[in-house]
Amino acid sequence: MTSSSPITIMKMKLNHCSPSPPYTTAAARRLLPPLIGHHQIQLRSSLGPTLHNSPSFSARAIIARSASSSSSFVITAAMASEASVKVIDGKKVAKDIRDEINAEISRMKDSIGVVPGLAVILVGERKDSATYVRNKKKACETVGIKSYEVCLPENSTEEEVLKYISDFNDDPMVHGILVQLPLPSHMDEQKILNAVCIEKDVDGFHPLNIGRLAMRGRETSFVPCTPKGCIELLHRYNVEIKGKRAVVIGRSNIVGMPAALLLQREDATVSIVHSRTRNPEEITRQADIIISAVGQPNMVRGSWIKPGAVIIDVGINPVEDATNPRGYRLVGDVCYEEACKVASAITPVPGGVGPMTIAMLLSNTLLSAKRIHNFK
Numbered sequence: 001m002t003s004s005s006p007i008t009i010m011k012m013k014l015n016h017c018s019p020s021p022p023y024t025t026a027a028a029r030r031l032l033p034p035l036i037g038h039h040q041i042q043l044r045s046s047l048g049p050t051l052h053n054s055p056s057f058s059a060r061a062i063i064a065r066s067a068s069s070s071s072s073f074v075i076t077a078a079m080a081s082e083a084s085v086k087v088i089d090g091k092k093v094a095k096d097i098r099d100e101i102n103a104e105i106s107r108m109k110d111s112i113g114v115v116p117g118l119a120v121i122l123v124g125e126r127k128d129s130a131t132y133v134r135n136k137k138k139a140c141e142t143v144g145i146k147s148y149e150v151c152l153p154e155n156s157t158e159e160e161v162l163k164y165i166s167d168f169n170d171d172p173m174v175h176g177i178l179v180q181l182p183l184p185s186h187m188d189e190q191k192i193l194n195a196v197c198i199e200k201d202v203d204g205f206h207p208l209n210i211g212r213l214a215m216r217g218r219e220t221s222f223v224p225c226t227p228k229g230c231i232e233l234l235h236r237y238n239v240e241i242k243g244k245r246a247v248v249i250g251r252s253n254i255v256g257m258p259a260a261l262l263l264q265r266e267d268a269t270v271s272i273v274h275s276r277t278r279n280p281e282e283i284t285r286q287a288d289i290i291i292s293a294v295g296q297p298n299m300v301r302g303s304w305i306k307p308g309a310v311i312i313d314v315g316i317n318p319v320e321d322a323t324n325p326r327g328y329r330l331v332g333d334v335c336y337e338e339a340c341k342v343a344s345a346i347t348p349v350p351g352g353v354g355p356m357t358i359a360m361l362l363s364n365t366l367l368s369a370k371r372i373h374n375f376k
């Protein structure tokens with residue numbers, strides 16, 4: 001998840017996708033580091049596969065120049081007026097998944113008397129991390145998972161964290177362990193994540209779990225929650241992945257890289273756009289499916305999007321907003337207003353991928369308890 005700290009709220013005009021720095025394409029190049037509502041989303045469905053080039057529409061075409069872009073792109077009048085983008089409702093899907101998990105946990109408890117347990121370790125005083133941990137605890141309560149929480153001060157040592165991990169590794173009541181990221185800078189993240197035993201690695205961050213994801217023919221163990229949530233949204237909205245072109249923007253270990261691996265496992269043809277990619281806009285425009293996870297507010301403009309593409313926006317970026325009681329609001333990596341005019345489906349921010357991250361954590365914890373107790 002590309003969630004910046006609210007401390008680093010971007011200064012941005014209220015007019016959504018303002019082209020002011022750092023939202024220019026040049027800056028972007030530097031910075032790029034079961035069925036819902038019976039809607040079948042066909043890629044390019046609302047616009048038709050050849051609409052973009054169709055002579056019957058070209059006469060009505062208007063040329064719109066992206067404020068951030070040097071290249072022009074064509075929005076047909078049909079797109080502007082007729083395109084009805086489907087909003088992929090992550091909040092609703094997450095709720096459905098929690099209900100399914102709740103039912104499954106009741107079945108397990110009734111048959112073998114086991115209650116899944118999740119241990120969460122939080123180090124430091126980051127407000128956003130504390131909120132995520134609190135939300136994870138609440139979500140556990142709603143589905144019947146027992147949560148164990150350890151909150152350590154910022155100046156804790158690696159050894160203290162490792163000791164808790166070791167205790168949870170040995171505790172039969174605990175089926176899943178997660179260490180909330182980011183960790184304080186004095187800690188070796190790799191060393192700490194490697195200490196979680198792979199059978200309880202419900203975050204899926206252990207290199208052995210990532211390795212399995214990358215290898216053809218290997219069954220995955222635990223899939224990292226945010227990318228798993230992205231794919232789950234595509235499945236539940238019946239978006240076909242097989243044979244489609246997908247672009248993942250960002251190559252982080254916790255979202256971009258595993259998302260690309262997952263799409264590849266689903267037989268998409270995958271490109272990864274990153275901080276050293278030349279012409280990110282041109283490459284992204286070829287995609288039927290875009291997953292963006294860079295943490296740059298509104299970086300992906302309408303001109304980056306192929307008509308009819310499906311967009312999964314992982315970015316959760318706070319931008320200054322004096323009209324909001326919090327003083328900021330959250331926006332994605334994708335300029336929502338522009339994207340809605342071109343895409344066939346899109347996740348909103350907030351309410352898209354974010355809630356799915358926690359739903360997938362619950363799903364992985366249930367999966368772990370089932371595996372450990374051989375419960376089918």
Ligand SMILES: Nc1nc2c(c(=O)[nH]1)N[C@@H](CN(C=O)c1ccc(C(=O)N[C@@H](CCC(=O)O)C(=O)O)cc1)CN2
Pocket residue numbers: 001003132178179180181182203225226316330349350351352353354355356357358
């Ligand atoms: N150990 C981990 N650390 C982190 C992970 C992770 O998967 N495992 N991901 C992120 C943070 N994260 C969960 O930990 C997370 C981020 C955002 C949301 C969410 O529901 N966001 C809401 C908006 C919330 C708001 O209003 O502030 C949304 O998008 O609708 C859930 C979980 C980094 N660390």
